[in-house]
Amino acid sequence: MIEKEGRWFFHLSMSLDRVQPYDDRTVIYRQGGVILSADNMHPIIRQTSVVLAGQGEFEIFLIGHPAVDDQINDDAVLALLQRGLSSSLEDELVRLNGSFAILIVNHLQQRILSIVDRFSSIPLFWHWQKGRLDIASNLSVLRSVLPMLAVDDMAAAEFLYLRRLMGEKTLLKNAYYQRSASLVLFEPDNEPISSVWWYPDFSLPPLPDKDLPDVIGSTLQSAMSLYLSDRKKVGLLLSGGLDSRALVAASPTQLYCYTTCMQENNESDVARDVAATAGMPFTFLPRKSGILNDYFETAAFLTGGQQIYSECQFMGYGDRLSRQCDVLLIGLGLDIFFGGLYLPSRLGTLFGRPVIHSHLLPLGSDLPETYLNNVSYRLKQSDFWSLVLPNSRQSIEQALLRSVGNIEERGRSLGAEGYTLWEYFHGHNLSRHYSFPMMMSVRSFMDCRAPALENNIFDLSWRMTGRQKLNGTAYQKALVKLAPELMSIRNANTNYPAGMSLSRQTFTKAMQFAKHKVFGSDMPRSPSRADRSWPTAKSQLAASPRLEDRYRFLPQSEALAGLSFLNMDAISEIVATHDRGAHDHAVLINLLLSLECFLLSSQVKH
CATH class of the missing domain: 3.60.20 (Glutamine Phosphoribosylpyrophosphate, subunit 1, domain 1)
Known part of the structure; x- marks a missing residue:
């Protein structure tokens, strides 16, 4: 039916x-x-x-x-x-x-x-x-x-x-x-x-550096043409960074551009400039404070115990967006495929200050252990092991190593090695990645498409080395060739022109710092958290009374207590520590809320 x-x-x-x-x-x-x-x-x-x-x-x-x-x-x-x-x-x-x-x-x-x-x-x-x-x-x-x-308790721990x-x-x-x-x-x-029925072909040699910008540019254009081929009215979630700008640069037709922030800020200013330069209509959508206060149950349902509910960032915009368009595009995935977003890397320093470009870190001899200890999207703000009962720690450690080791073995059997194998850890079953709820939240009210999810883009990504991806140098050059006028507009993440290489941005910032120290000249303002599209996890919780009430009940949760490895006293301490402002546990609290809501969904009658 x-x-x-x-x-x-x-x-x-x-x-x-x-x-x-x-x-x-x-x-x-x-x-x-x-x-x-x-x-x-x-x-x-x-x-x-x-x-x-x-x-x-x-x-x-x-x-x-x-x-x-x-x-x-x-x-x-x-x-x-x-x-x-x-x-x-x-x-x-x-x-x-x-x-x-x-x-x-x-x-x-x-x-x-x-x-x-x-x-x-x-x-x-x-x-x-x-x-x-x-x-x-x-x-x-x-x-x-x-x-x-x-x-599955071990899956819950993972x-x-x-x-x-x-x-x-x-x-x-x-x-x-x-x-x-x-x-x-x-x-x-x-x-x-x-x-x-398909595997990545890891036997293909990397493309030469000189060819990559042209290949990336033409592949982006083909992907956009494919995703627009059914001739719908199409909108775009436009940020001040590179990935949504890449979709504007590669688009064969006009897009309705939307930016959402708590209030108009640096992010929306940059996005407005990009849309105006491309000759595309632009709409600023103010984001309601504590929006997930109203949509927690829906967001938790959407993520289904697979991802964290708070990544459903675009709830509640359906009425406004559906007036103008049938489909909404999102730049999801391009920073992973072409920018090496999750490669093991470290920012360097110059004059004792962090620079903008990164350096690859060695992988080590035990790749699963290196991944578990270093991948950037793991839980870092809180100590996961503080939640675990002492007699459960060894079994969870072994289960985590076994889980990642199985994917390592799968990737090696296909011919992946080195940084390509590292990329396979999050490239396999890509929709399990923590950021996919952004698409899910749009799909709660309309069709959402990510042009990065296209065969040739995926194939090209696997042919790029870690060095070629890191810092997005080839990707950046591709966009400069596609749309130099768009790349002359600043990147909201750094406030330097988007087409300026990261190494040149580092040099420019160092010279500005030197002038500031020697001559007392003003330093250009770097973007702050208030300049981004959405607030921190901590401020989202603070603006959501229903969620605050809910997370304060976590230490008494029978659903969580049913998991054999969780130390409920530790959860009580985490909630108390967060509430008194001694430590920001908002990400962990959101994970626990996501997990609890899923566990309780068996009690919902439909």
């Missing part, structure tokens, strides 16, 4: 040994509903049927935006799938581009196939038992409809430590995240069979 009161979330429950009429055997999750675009005319989930000789009828669910030959075109995708179902499906799937998931149901053969793209950008979570398949776009859904599934999960595990035992670029076959009398 297709319902129209929600967007982007679904639940499909099927018993393969009892083929029943379509409406009776398919259940769309009522809270989220089926995925519809803003105009309710072009559903993000589309269902159709095809009949193949000797195989009977297939129901095909297209989710998201699969593309063939650089075009978002459902008819071409269906033709490709029909060819694949008649011969070799894996051979056809490698031709698909874009952001998608696909479900194929064969009634005659009693089979279901689930397919996800190279990023798992529209994740699928599934549970299989005795011929019954429950598959959903959100783990919170499975938690609520399958409350008997036990919680989530708190890394702010993400590695591999295909979830917080529920026997419920799985579908691996990127994979196809899973479900049949009544067999265990599910998963096969991967």
Whole structure:
């Protein structure tokens, strides 16, 4: 049954040994509903049927935006799938581009196939038992409809430590995240069979430095053309940095540009200048203080125990944005692919002061241990181990090393090594990364697309060395070639021209400091936290009375106390320390709130 009161979330429950009429055997999750675009005319989930000789009828669910030959075109995708179902499906799937998931149901053969793209950008979570398949776009859904599934304590510990999960595990035992670029076959009398239809090719040599800017620029332009090929009215979340500016530079058409901050500031000033220079309309959207106070339950549902709820940064803008556009673009991913955002690196110093450009750090002999101790998105502001009961520490340490070691082994088997292998740790199953809730929050009210999630961009990223990515030098040069006028505008992160190399920015800053010391001249103002798009985690909590009440109850949480490794007395101390201002534990508190809300979702009735 297709319902129209929600967007982007679904639940499909099927018993393969009892083929029943379509409406009776398919259940769309009522809270989220089926995925519809803003105009309710072009559903993000589309269902159709095809009949193949000797195989009977297939129901095909297209989710998201699969593309063939650089075009978002459902008819071409269906033709490709029909060819694949008649011969070799894996051979056809490698031709698909874009952001998608696909479900194929064969009634005659009693089979279901689930397919996800190279990023798992529209994740699928599934549970299989005795011929019954429950598959959903959100783990919170499975938690609520399958409350008997036990919680995996070691996965919960990994989530708190890394702010993400590695591999295909979830917080529920026997419920799985579908691996990127994979196809899973479900049949009544067999265990599910998963096969991967595409792997990164790590055997290709790196591109020469001199060629990279041109290749990055042309690849960005092709990606933008693909994601705009269905000719929707398109908006862009425009910041004052590089990634959304790159989408403006590469866009073949006009975009409606939006910037959201607490109040107009340096970030919005830069974004307005970029839009004006590109000749694109600009709208400033003031961000409500404590916005997650109003949307906590929705944000926690969206993240589903996979990411931290507070990364759902764009809740509550639906009414305003949907007046002008059908699709919203986001620059997510480009800083990872081309800027080496999470490479192990360290800022250098000059005259005893930190500089703007970074240097790669050696990886060490034990890569999983190096990753766990150094990756920048792990929990750093608070001591994770202070939460752990002493008799649980060793088992968690071993579980973390084993989890990361499994991905190391997977990457090495594909030929990745060195910094490329490090990048594989967060490049595999990319939608598990902590930043993806930004897209999820937009998808709560309209279609959101990240042009970085494109095959050729992904391939190019894997061919770049750590040195080529670090500091985004080639990426920066590509954007200067694409749009020199946009890159002459300052970068809101540094207030130096966006096209100025980081090493030159460092030299310029050093000279300004020297003049300040010798001649007493004023130092240019560096951007502050107040100049960014959203406030700190601490200030968000302080502006959210409902969340403050909720986190102060964490030490009494029966849901958290049910996790075998947590020291509830330590949680009490963390909350008290945060409240009296002795230490900022806001990130850890948000992680605990995310986890608790997921654990409690089994008690929600739908």
